[in-house]
Amino acid sequence: MKTRNLISGLMGATVLAAGMGWTPVSASDITITMAAPDWPPTRFMKEHFDATYKSPAGHNTTLDMDFIPWPSFYERVAASLTSGEQKYQMIVTDSQWLGAFVEGGYYMNLTDKIAADPELTAILQDLHPALVSAYSTYPHKTRAQLEEIGEVPAPGVSYYGFPQFPDTYVTFYRQDIFCHEGEMKAFMDKYGTNLPCSYEDWQDTDWSKWGQIGEFFQRKAGDMLAGETLDDDFYGIAYQAGKGYDFSTMQINAFVWQQGGDIWDESKAPSAQAEGVVNSDVAVAAFDEYLSYLQYMPPVAKTGQMDIFVIQDLYMQGKVGAIIDWVGLGEPVLDANASKVHDKSAFGPAPGSRMADGSIDRTGNIGGQPFVLTTWNSDEVVGEALNVVKWWLSPETQLEAVKNGGQSGRMSVMADPSYNSLRPWNRAHVEMIDWQKDVWHIPEFFEMLTQQQEEFDKAITGQISAKEALDEIAEFQQELLEDIDMIE
Amino acid sequence: MAEASSTQGGFGAWLLDPKRRGALLVAPALTILFVMNIFPLLWSFGLSFFNYKASSQRTPKFKGLDNYADVLTDEKVWERFQTTAVIVASSVLLQLIVGFLLALLFAKAFPLRRIVLMLVLTPMMLSFVSVGVFFKLFYEPTFGIVSYVLNFFTTEKFVMLATPAGAIAGIVIADAWMWSPFVMLLVLAGLVSVPKYLYEAAEIDRASKWRTFWTITFPYIKSLLLLAVLFRTIETFKLFDIVYIITEGGPGSSTETIAVYLYRTGFQFFKTSQSSALAYIVLFIVIVLTNLYLYAVNRREAEVS
Known part of the structure; x- marks a missing residue:
């Protein structure tokens, strides 16, 4: 009797499912464990996934985010991958890690999957080429190389990641002091040029004016600032000058690239050299200019510990007039509970180098992270993980992410008329993303980065000159890269 | 059964x-x-005898003693050993001085002694990470308390961690703050074990304070002091957390201890075999120090019995 009931029930369910257009096969419980840095863009992804995601394949899918604090993110991910525990199905990764973990056999090559799936191909074609170059290709292809090939996906190029959070650095500034009439007049009187107040003013701000701003707003406790007496010292400007991870490098690369210098170019290996390029006269002059503005920054700059979080913190405490920092760190600045300047802040593009024709070159080092799939996933999990990629990069999800402090890498989403007004830094981000390049992606990147950061730090703290630092870096990189046959 | x-x-x-x-x-x-x-x-x-990299799935090849030779001929390794030696020597010396003075203070009875003693012992019960973060914030030149206090006497903000010497001093102070109470406890144990009649006899003989200390007190505490020196040397030799949090080894590499370098080699550069070789060299040094420590413990036991 019981068996007959069960069979009747199953038949009824199958008929009902067929009638409602369901696919009654291969639906299963899938858990995707994703390593993710613990910050708002990934927290939002988890919340939004739980609220909105429905598997197109009918699976009961759970996104289990392993939120890892930023300072230990690389070590935790690296330890998990190299230990062989195979814990993660997806990973939010810095683009620089691609080489180490592709060569290690941990990140999945998605080239064939993309080529075989029109929806993924369409997404890739809609992603900003700077992001495809930095976040997806390994061996690394520059944006120019990809554009020269023309096709997307490009034949002979391997793709690994999609943007989880594309980040750029922009200027955060105090509108109350930069648009203060008295300060504007005093600045004009002193330097014969305007103090940038509007977005358009920041579009015309180069490094030279950045330095003037720094000098102008450096005030002591007891001095006046925008009509009020200061109870503590105040500083005009700040940017990354930190020994940790990639902090100094991200800003110094911008100076070098903008002025026509270069870092070792992995896309031209093995013919590209480090010596003579990394320490070229142009690079030395660019690094010297970077160093010259540190005198106007908060004294923590002298310790080489002025990282992206320190400058964000000093800005939110009202100690600095303008900083150059990642868009991803913008949201707390507008939080009344965390920031003293939440109602006084505005955003503009980062300054750049003035070219001979009067235009400004804003080439910068891209931030943000792609997300990738790991190699040990079953076909079913791979299929569902790619569904998660499509869900995250769908225009609806992307716009929701942007409303909540995220950014989109899709050009069609960035072209949406409402995009720039969704968050106050969006316009600057859209302008800056076109200027982005990336640092190296080879497996030895951490060794190169750490040595470079050390030498930069010595120069930042005044122990050696810019030339000495770059000579050391060039020599080290030349030797290392020759050893691994990346330089002939 | x-x-x-x-x-x-x-x-x-x-x-x-x-x-x-x-x-x-x-x-x-x-x-x-x-x-x-x-x-x-x-x-x-x-x-440590292969060329294994944890980040790569390539089959390791046997290299014999090459990794040991590479490590021992690496200039950077010797620089890191020198930095470690400077930090160890300065920190242990400071801990001895402060710990000894605190022990002399707490060897005498005074009001609220127990409560003050408990407060003084608190630092060594904290985690390294907490202490590192505290001191990093103390030294922060814009809003840190050190700069704030010194700003009453100077016009400029005090930037402690801007120079190699200042950064080393910053680490030494943090480490000594944390571990001086440990030295104090050991010395205090020695001080309270000195029989009172010896001091009474010295007083009758009108011995000077210095002579009383040198001929009565010091013999009782010298083995404990040696224990403190060895124990703290072993621990400080492995110092990682405080350095990594306060300076990350900077400015440049001026405060990068051998433990921090070992970590970078193993977990950032993924030179797994080379870092294993270095770790065994460090382990060998620690074993030598530990044997000295055990010898001192045995000597103390012989003295007491």
Whole structure:
């Protein structure tokens, strides 16, 4: 009797499912464990996934985010991958890690999957080429190389990641002091040029004016600032000058690239050299200019510990007039509970180098992270993980992410008329993303980065000159890269 | 009898037989020790003779003693050893001085002594990470308390961590703050073990304070002081957390201790075999120091008995 009931029930369910257009096969419980840095863009992804995601394949899918604090993110991910525990199905990764973990056999090559799936191909074609170059290709292809090939996906190029959070650095500034009439007049009187107040003013701000701003707003406790007496010292400007991870490098690369210098170019290996390029006269002059503005920054700059979080913190405490920092760190600045300047802040593009024709070159080092799939996933999990990629990069999800402090890498989403007004830094981000390049992606990147950061730090703290630092870096990189046959 | 119980009670009774109970009780601890300590030690020792990189899935090749030779001829390694030696010497000396003075203070009775003693012991109960973060914030030049206080006397903000010497001093102060109470405890134990009649005899003989200290107090505490020096030297030699949090080894590499360098080599550069070789060299030094420590402990025991 019981068996007959069960069979009747199953038949009824199958008929009902067929009638409602369901696919009654291969639906299963899938858990995707994703390593993710613990910050708002990934927290939002988890919340939004739980609220909105429905598997197109009918699976009961759970996104289990392993939120890892930023300072230990690389070590935790690296330890998990190299230990062989195979814990993660997806990973939010810095683009620089691609080489180490592709060569290690941990990140999945998605080239064939993309080529075989029109929806993924369409997404890739809609992603900003700077992001495809930095976040997806390994061996690394520059944006120019990809554009020269023309096709997307490009034949002979391997793709690994999609943007989880594309980040750029922009200027955060105090509108109350930069648009203060008295300060504007005093600045004009002193330097014969305007103090940038509007977005358009920041579009015309180069490094030279950045330095003037720094000098102008450096005030002591007891001095006046925008009509009020200061109870503590105040500083005009700040940017990354930190020994940790990639902090100094991200800003110094911008100076070098903008002025026509270069870092070792992995896309031209093995013919590209480090010596003579990394320490070229142009690079030395660019690094010297970077160093010259540190005198106007908060004294923590002298310790080489002025990282992206320190400058964000000093800005939110009202100690600095303008900083150059990642868009991803913008949201707390507008939080009344965390920031003293939440109602006084505005955003503009980062300054750049003035070219001979009067235009400004804003080439910068891209931030943000792609997300990738790991190699040990079953076909079913791979299929569902790619569904998660499509869900995250769908225009609806992307716009929701942007409303909540995220950014989109899709050009069609960035072209949406409402995009720039969704968050106050969006316009600057859209302008800056076109200027982005990336640092190296080879497996030895951490060794190169750490040595470079050390030498930069010595120069930042005044122990050696810019030339000495770059000579050391060039020599080290030349030797290392020759050893691994990346330089002939 | 045992046979009877095993037949009657089955496997449980057989296992709990008094003959096997001792082995049974130590088995979990031995298993954990083997899995967590001995096996990784042996494994990493083996790795130190290959060219293995944890980030790569390539088959390791045997390199013999090459990794040891590479490490010992690496200028950077010797620089890091020098930095470690400077930090160890400065920190242990400061801990001895402060710990000794605190012990002299607490050897005498005064109001609220117990409460003050408890407060003084608090730093050594904190985690390294907490202490590192505290001191990093103390030294922060814009809003840190050190700069704030010194700003009453100077016009400029005090930037402690801007120079190699200042950064080393910053680490030494943090480490000494944390561990001077430990030295104090050891010295205090020695001070309270000095028989009172010896001091009374010295007073009758009108011995000077210095002579009383040198001929009565010091012999009682010298072995404990040696213990403190060795124990703190071993611990400070491995100093990682405080350095990594306060300076990350900077400015440049001026405060990068051998432990920080070892970590970078192993977990950032993924030179697994080379870092294993370096780790064994460090382990060898620590074993030598530990043997000295055990020798001092034995000498103290002989003195007491």
